[in-house]
Amino acid sequence: MSAAAKSVWLHGGVITLLFALQFVLPAYHHGNLARIMVLAVYAMGYNMLFGYTGLLSLGHALFFAAGMYGLGLTIAFLDFAPSPALLSGIISALIVSAVVGFLALRTTGVAFMIVTLMFAQAGFLTILLFGEYTRGDEGFVIQQPERVLAGIDLTTPGNRYFAALILFSVCLIITARVVQTPFGKVLIAIRENEDRARMLGYDVLRHKLIAVIISGTMSGAAGAAYALLFGYVGASFAAVQYSIFPLLWVLLGGAGTTIGPLVGTIFMFYLIDLSSGLTSAYMLIAGVTLVLLTLFARQGLVGELRKRALPWLP
Amino acid sequence: MPIIKKPSRLVTRRSALKGLAVGTGAVAAAGTLPGFVRYSQAQSSEPIRIGFQVHRTGIGAAYGRWYDRTTQAATKAINDAGGINGRPVEIIAEDDGTDPKRGAEVVEKFASQHNCDLAFGTLFSHVVFGSAPRAGELKIPYFVVSEGHHVASGKLNRYTLQPGITDVKSQVQAMAPFVSDNLGKKVTMIYPDFAFGHDHRDYFSAALEQQGGEVIAKIAIPPTESSFTKYFPKIPRDTEVIYHVMVGPAVLTFVKEMGEFYGPNKPEIFGFIDSLEAVDMASPGLEFLEGSYFWEGNPRYAQKDQSTYDKDYRAAVGVDDNGASVSDPKDVSTYSHMFGCWETLYTIKDGMEAAGYKGPEDRTKLIEAVESITDIPHSAEHPQGAKIFNGKTHQVFGHQYISKVKDGKLELAHTTSIEDTLYDDEVDYTTQPF
Amino acid sequence: MAALNLLTTKGLSRNFGGLWAVHNVDFELPEGQVRALIGPNGAGKSTFVGLLCGRIPASSGSVQFDGRDVTALPAHKRIALGMAYTFQITSIFAKLSLWENVALAVRRKHHGDANAVEGGVKAALSRVGLADRADQLAGDLSYGHQRLLEIAMGLGQQPRLLILDEPTQGLAESEVDDFKKLVRNLAGETTVLLIEHNMDVVMDTADMITVLNFGEVLAEETPETIRDNSAVQAAYLGTG
Ligand SMILES: Nc1ncnc2c1ncn2[C@@H]1O[C@H](COP(=O)(O)OP(=O)(O)OP(=O)(O)O)[C@@H](O)[C@H]1O
Ligand SMILES: [Mg+2]
Numbered sequence: 001m002s003a004a005a006k007s008v009w010l011h012g013g014v015i016t017l018l019f020a021l022q023f024v025l026p027a028y029h030h031g032n033l034a035r036i037m038v039l040a041v042y043a044m045g046y047n048m049l050f051g052y053t054g055l056l057s058l059g060h061a062l063f064f065a066a067g068m069y070g071l072g073l074t075i076a077f078l079d080f081a082p083s084p085a086l087l088s089g090i091i092s093a094l095i096v097s098a099v100v101g102f103l104a105l106r107t108t109g110v111a112f113m114i115v116t117l118m119f120a121q122a123g124f125l126t127i128l129l130f131g132e133y134t135r136g137d138e139g140f141v142i143q144q145p146e147r148v149l150a151g152i153d154l155t156t157p158g159n160r161y162f163a164a165l166i167l168f169s170v171c172l173i174i175t176a177r178v179v180q181t182p183f184g185k186v187l188i189a190i191r192e193n194e195d196r197a198r199m200l201g202y203d204v205l206r207h208k209l210i211a212v213i214i215s216g217t218m219s220g221a222a223g224a225a226y227a228l229l230f231g232y233v234g235a236s237f238a239a240v241q242y243s244i245f246p247l248l249w250v251l252l253g254g255a256g257t258t259i260g261p262l263v264g265t266i267f268m269f270y271l272i273d274l275s276s277g278l279t280s281a282y283m284l285i286a287g288v289t290l291v292l293l294t295l296f297a298r299q300g301l302v303g304e305l306r307k308r309a310l311p312w313l314p
Numbered sequence: 315m316p317i318i319k320k321p322s323r324l325v326t327r328r329s330a331l332k333g334l335a336v337g338t339g340a341v342a343a344a345g346t347l348p349g350f351v352r353y354s355q356a357q358s359s360e361p362i363r364i365g366f367q368v369h370r371t372g373i374g375a376a377y378g379r380w381y382d383r384t385t386q387a388a389t390k391a392i393n394d395a396g397g398i399n400g401r402p403v404e405i406i407a408e409d410d411g412t413d414p415k416r417g418a419e420v421v422e423k424f425a426s427q428h429n430c431d432l433a434f435g436t437l438f439s440h441v442v443f444g445s446a447p448r449a450g451e452l453k454i455p456y457f458v459v460s461e462g463h464h465v466a467s468g469k470l471n472r473y474t475l476q477p478g479i480t481d482v483k484s485q486v487q488a489m490a491p492f493v494s495d496n497l498g499k500k501v502t503m504i505y506p507d508f509a510f511g512h513d514h515r516d517y518f519s520a521a522l523e524q525q526g527g528e529v530i531a532k533i534a535i536p537p538t539e540s541s542f543t544k545y546f547p548k549i550p551r552d553t554e555v556i557y558h559v560m561v562g563p564a565v566l567t568f569v570k571e572m573g574e575f576y577g578p579n580k581p582e583i584f585g586f587i588d589s590l591e592a593v594d595m596a597s598p599g600l601e602f603l604e605g606s607y608f609w610e611g612n613p614r615y616a617q618k619d620q621s622t623y624d625k626d627y628r629a630a631v632g633v634d635d636n637g638a639s640v641s642d643p644k645d646v647s648t649y650s651h652m653f654g655c656w657e658t659l660y661t662i663k664d665g666m667e668a669a670g671y672k673g674p675e676d677r678t679k680l681i682e683a684v685e686s687i688t689d690i691p692h693s694a695e696h697p698q699g700a701k702i703f704n705g706k707t708h709q710v711f712g713h714q715y716i717s718k719v720k721d722g723k724l725e726l727a728h729t730t731s732i733e734d735t736l737y738d739d740e741v742d743y744t745t746q747p748f
Numbered sequence: 749m750a751a752l753n754l755l756t757t758k759g760l761s762r763n764f765g766g767l768w769a770v771h772n773v774d775f776e777l778p779e780g781q782v783r784a785l786i787g788p789n790g791a792g793k794s795t796f797v798g799l800l801c802g803r804i805p806a807s808s809g810s811v812q813f814d815g816r817d818v819t820a821l822p823a824h825k826r827i828a829l830g831m832a833y834t835f836q837i838t839s840i841f842a843k844l845s846l847w848e849n850v851a852l853a854v855r856r857k858h859h860g861d862a863n864a865v866e867g868g869v870k871a872a873l874s875r876v877g878l879a880d881r882a883d884q885l886a887g888d889l890s891y892g893h894q895r896l897l898e899i900a901m902g903l904g905q906q907p908r909l910l911i912l913d914e915p916t917q918g919l920a921e922s923e924v925d926d927f928k929k930l931v932r933n934l935a936g937e938t939t940v941l942l943i944e945h946n947m948d949v950v951m952d953t954a955d956m957i958t959v960l961n962f963g964e965v966l967a968e969e970t971p972e973t974i975r976d977n978s979a980v981q982a983a984y985l986g987t988g
Contacts, residue, residue: 028426035419128508128537137537138439138462138509139414141447141469155451182855189852192841199803199835200905201827201856231447234414234440273419276409280370 004180007258007314011176014259015169022161032273034161036265037168038225039245043253043261044171045218046246051255052179053211054191058243059100059116060219062123065238066096067220072233073133075146082149086224093220094213096123101212105205117243124238139234147228160229167225168262171218176258178214179314187211191256219246252293254300258314263301361404362397362666364389364659365424365433365454367445372412374438376592377648381435381459382407384652387631388659398663399671406430414444421445425452431674432662435459435655439509446470453748455677457662459654461485461611463513466709468741472748475684475708478658479611479651480701482510483517484735488714489584489609490521492728497582497607498554499527504545505559507534514559514586535560542568546575555582558589565589566599573602583607587614587717587724591648594638596722603719610715610724611650612698617726627656627697636723653698660695661687661703678748685744702732706742711735753812754779754909754939755800760809762795762963769795771963772809777909782931782940784954786947788983792963793943794836797911800941801833802826814908828856832907834898836914836943842887846878846897849886853904872904875930891918899930910934913943928952959983 018037022030042064049055070092074080080088104115128136147154154160178184186207189197198204227233236242245268246261253264271289275282297304306313366385369378385405393402406428410417417436424430425448432455436442439462446464449456450471458465458476463483465476493501501522505511511534519529531550535542542564549556560568568589573580583606590600590608614637616628631652632640639645661684669676669683685705692700701712711732717724755777762770770792777783785793798804800811802823810819818826827833832853841849847869854868873879876896881889886897895918902910916924924946931953934940944950950957951971959966959974961983967974974980 026426028422031422031426032419125536125538131507131509131512136508136512138464139443141443143471144447144450155447157451182859185848185852185855188844189841192843193839195803196835196839196841197852198824199801199827199833199839200853200901201824203822203824230418230444231451232414232418232444234444236414236440236444273423280409282409283371 003312003314006312007176007180010314011172011258014262015165015172018165018168022158022165027157030157030161032269033266034157034164034229036262036269037164038222038229039249039269040262040265041168041171041225042219042222043246043249043265044175044258045215045220045222047215047250047255047257047261048175048178048187048218049211049215050247051250051257051260052184052191053187053208053215054194055208055211056113056247057104057116057212057215058113058240058247059104059118059120059123060216060246061238061240061242062100062116062120063093063097063216063219064223064226064242065123065127065235066093066216067223067225068227068233068237069127069134069223070220071224072140072142072227075142076140077133082147082154082228086149086228089224089227090217090221093223094217097213097216097220098209100216101209105208105212117240120238120240120243124235124240127235127238134233134235137235139232139236142227142231142233144231147231149228154229155231163229164225167221171221172258172262174214174218176314179258183207183210188256248290250300252290252300254303254306257300257302257306260300260302267301359401361402362399362671363404363406363428363430364662365421365428365430366405366407366435367410367417367420367424367433367441368407368435369412369437369441370407370409372410374412374441377437377651378409378412380592380648380652381437381655384631384655385435385659388656391630392659392663398666403659403663410436410441410445412438412441414440417441417445418448421448421454421456422452425449425454429674430454431671432457432677432680434658434662437461437651439464442470442474446474449473453677454674455681457658459651459658461651461654466704466707466740468707468743470708472681472708472743472746475681477661477684477687477690477703477708477710478656479654479710480712480714480735481709482513483737484711485586485609485611485714486514486517487521487737488730488734489716490518490525490527491734492716492730493555493557493584494522494525494527496728497584500530500550500552500554501527501557502531502533502549502553502555503529503557503559504533504535504549505557506561507536510561511535511559514557518557529557540564540567542571543575546572553581555584556580557584559586560589565593566597569602570599573599576602585609587611587650591650592646594644594646595719595724601722604722606719607727608717608719608724609650610717610726612653613715613717613724613726614647614649615717615723615725621692621697623692623694623697626694627653631656657690657696657698657701661690663695681748699729700732702736704739706744707739708743752779752815753777754814755941756812757800758810758812760796760799760811761807762792762799762804763807764795768792768963770799773960773963773965775958775965777939777941779908779939780936781955782935782942782953784950784957785941785943785960786945786950786957787960787966791960793960794913795963796960797833797913797941797943800826801831801911803833827905830908831911832902832905832909833911834902834913834915836917838891838894838898840886840894840897840901842885844886845883846873846886846889846900847882849897850900850904853901857906868904868906872900875903875933876900877926892920892923895919896923896927899927903934907938909939909941911941911943914945915942916944916946916949924949 046060067089071085071089074085074088100119107115127134144155152159186202249264252267254260271286275285389403389405408420410420421433424433434457436458437460442458442460450473456474459479461479463481466481505514585608587608587610616635633647634640637647637649665680665684669679671680687703690696690701699713701710703710714730716728718727753776757775760773787793799806850869850872854865858864876899957974958968959980967977967980
């Protein structure tokens with residue numbers, strides 16, 4: 001089977017499985033999975049930059065928030081319907097990521113991490129500063145009537161799951177497709193050996209900028225979808241820990257693998273959910289597990305699987 | 315202090331409850347069906363499961379610890395007295411990390427995983443905002459103890475109620491008469507530049523104006539600030555009262571620097587105890603606050619004319635006369651807020667008993683029963699004071715306390731009337747369908 | 749000047765903190781020639797080719813490629829114009845397959861045409877004798893094979909000018925012979941600029957030799973005459 005055919009089977013299989021799961025999962029896990037799919041979109045966006053291009057950003061919460069507020073504020077103040085609001089969220093993230101990419105890519109390595117972190121911090125403070133409109137840290141609710149997309153009420157579990165699945169599938173297919181294209185291969189080349197990629201005649205900066213934009217826009221789509229599906233917009237999603245989460249999800253699941261972000265997000269969600277039922281020191285359990293994984297499964301779960309058994313995994 | 319006492323029943327209800335009684339009768343009649351009998355019998359001994367959304371970690375942890383202690387104490391008291399409708403109460407606590415996303419997840423967990431009858435206990439407003447939409451969608455009653463204006467503002471939904479603690483809008487506006495009558499008419503406000511601070515700014519300025527006073531300067535402090543010296547020169551010279559609501563650990567620096575700025579010739583100072591919840595008044599640097607005034611939700615120090623209700627409540631939760639843990643005098647409680655957990659649980663009990671609550675199928679009856687509550691007398695169940703519940707806005711209203719710092723302790727100086735805390739309804743949740 | 753010059757530099761210089769690694773080099777490379785660049789360690793050879801392909805910005809002077817001043821162009825644009833560069837210190841994509849390594853080199857020109865890419869990769873790998881290892885990870889190859897892969901990546905670009913910085917370093921005797929053949933085959937197809945310490949290779953492949961010493965051109969001669977140049981011998985061959 002060719003790489004492309006394997007990719008179709010793998011990703012088609014994942015989507016089919018997620019589709020089927022909604023009929024068998026108990027209510028609690030059904031709801032969790034809807035949320036996880038939205039967050040996995042965020043992780044996939046992050047993975048595009050970190051996993052495939054090798055750029056470690058500490059500021060992705062800014063893009064997530066750009067999508068979230070791009071949707072939320074237009075609903076709250078311009079009475080946008082959900083579909084144009086969703087578009088507005090995605091476009092906001094696109095613009096913000098283009099600007100941040102343009103400026104931050106003048107730096108590399110640690111400096112890039114710091115610059116992205118500072119941009120995100122500036123974004124977070126901006127949200128607080130315009131508390132008049134954003135309600136700052138407290139945030140605001142998007143009410144049920146405002147969450148009916150093209151006649152479909154996204155507040156019911158079935159519709160929400162389906163909407164999350166569609167978004168997830170679209171982004172998974174985009175990711176799977178992009179990494180198969182010559183463009184995606186160049187991103188991987190940049191990750192592996194930037195100097196070499198440049199000396200093969202590739203415009204490294206332009207490729208990185210496009211990667212930041214794809215990554216940021218996908219993250220923003222997740223932010224907008226989160227607001228729409230779960231009805232809340234708030235500054236905590238722009239805070240620094242929401243820049244760290246996608247990094248952890250991707251590291252856990254396997255950076256530079258298409259399904260790693262989903263696996264990592266599921267893993268981390270249930271790690272916290274289950275361990276918090278056992279002890280209030282669940283963050284300790286989560287932390288120890290993370291350390292163990294980074295010691296014994298450096299490539300993340302899917303990355304290890306690829307290394308040990310399935311080298312063809314995209 | 316005049317406290318409205320209603321010698322009648324614990325909770326007086328509107329006649330709407332009669333309808334509920336009929337409904338309950340119908341359920342009882344249905345109980346004659348063979349299958350149903352077994353079900354309801356099995357259920358009757360089963361505990362009532364209350365999902366407790368607690369801030370164990372994150373910025374709310376200090377509050378969460380005391381919310382937890384109060385909740386456990388109230389649950390014990392309720393169970394010792396026979397539970398609710400003869401069934402014991404079981405608290406299922408889940409940490410929300412003081413995070414709105416996790417908060418929503420925790421509510422889902424209560425509703426679909428733990429099969430809780432309701433969710434309860436959230437303090438931080440952003441967590442309430444993040445969780446309430448899910449509670450509404452999952453149709454699980456969500457009793458918050460947050461003092462945010464979110465419930466009464468109409469921004470939430472029919473499933474979210476705040477019957478155990480007053481909201482910031484009523485607290486703040488009730489301060490205006492006292493401040494303008496006793497401290498001065500020209501006020502400078504210093505507040506953190508985010509939602510909580512903006513609430514204070516807006517509600518207090520409006521209320522003070524009504525009293526004939528004026529906020530002559532509004533100094534917003536960015537949340538990242540750790541030193542405040544550059545802000546004090548912005549305080550106008552003719553300021554008679556400084557109104558401050560700094561929160562977080564920076565408050566100690568704030569007070570110290572304000573002391574250094576003014577020396578002994580300070581204007582009157584009025585603050586919200588939120589700044590100093592869980593902080594020992596004897597902490598170094600706070601000496602400057604001597605003689606200043608604080609809003610308190612519930613007087614931290616046992617007062618001379620302490621009610622027996624307060625005395626018993628203190629003992630049950632394990633708080634000494636200084637508002638600290640009986641086992642560790644350094645562990646200062648969040649006394650101005652945590653009573654809300656105690657009182658909310660008793661209101662849930664009343665609501666469930668009035669509704670003849672049997673299980674999740676009666677959730678809407680529970681909400682209707684609570685909505686029909688009006689007067690809540692000062693009692694062992696409501697030790698903070700008498701209250702009026704507004705069923706339309708799902709918000710309770712009650713007395714506010716103003717204390718003066720004397721010898722490093724807070725001494726009650728004034729108790730507001732409930733009327734001072736009232737404002738026009740902004741929503742009628744009862745018109746929303748379930 | 750016989751043929752058209754593919755590459756010309758004028759007064760090309762590069763200063764590293766006071767040291768002129770390359771100083772005032774005027775250099776002409778006619779189309780189709782195999783040119784060897786020799787000189788003792790630290791003579792400035794690598795720096796010089798770095799200036800040509802844009803890896804290192806020039807302190808002064810100019811570079812003309814194919815009749816066009818490329819001094820201001822960034823490296824990737826110069827490469828796109830038809831230069832290819834192989835590193836002195838092996839620089840490959842260690843975690844990718846040989847196939848993908850070469851495909852990255854081939855693809856830039858045949859964007860989107862999968863068949864052309866497939867053909868180009870096969871051809872380049874065959875030329876260096878690595879076709880049967882196409883699916884291996886580049887990082888798993890021996891050092892010598894990695895050098896060959898790097899050459900294949902150069903070939904895969906079908907460049908007008910192929911710059912090779914000490915390609916035979918670390919190759920086995922037999923591989924060096926194969927390399928010589930390869931370069932001779934390339935003659936006529938593409939212009940080659942070859943930095944080389946192995947004089948055998950130089951003598952057997954180069955049409956012309958440029959000798960660099962202390963960043964300056966010391967001599968420019970054919971292999972036949974260079975042995976008699978005493979200055980070169982003194983500086984480099986060490987027989988003076
Ligand atoms: N990046 C740099 N910074 C400072 N000095 C440098 C740098 N690169 C090269 N040099 C110096 O410039 C001079 C020329 O170095 P270069 O690498 O070009 O020599 P070379 O002829 O390629 O030598 P070799 O045969 O050892 O590869 C040397 O003295 C070297 O130390
Ligand atoms: Mg060199």
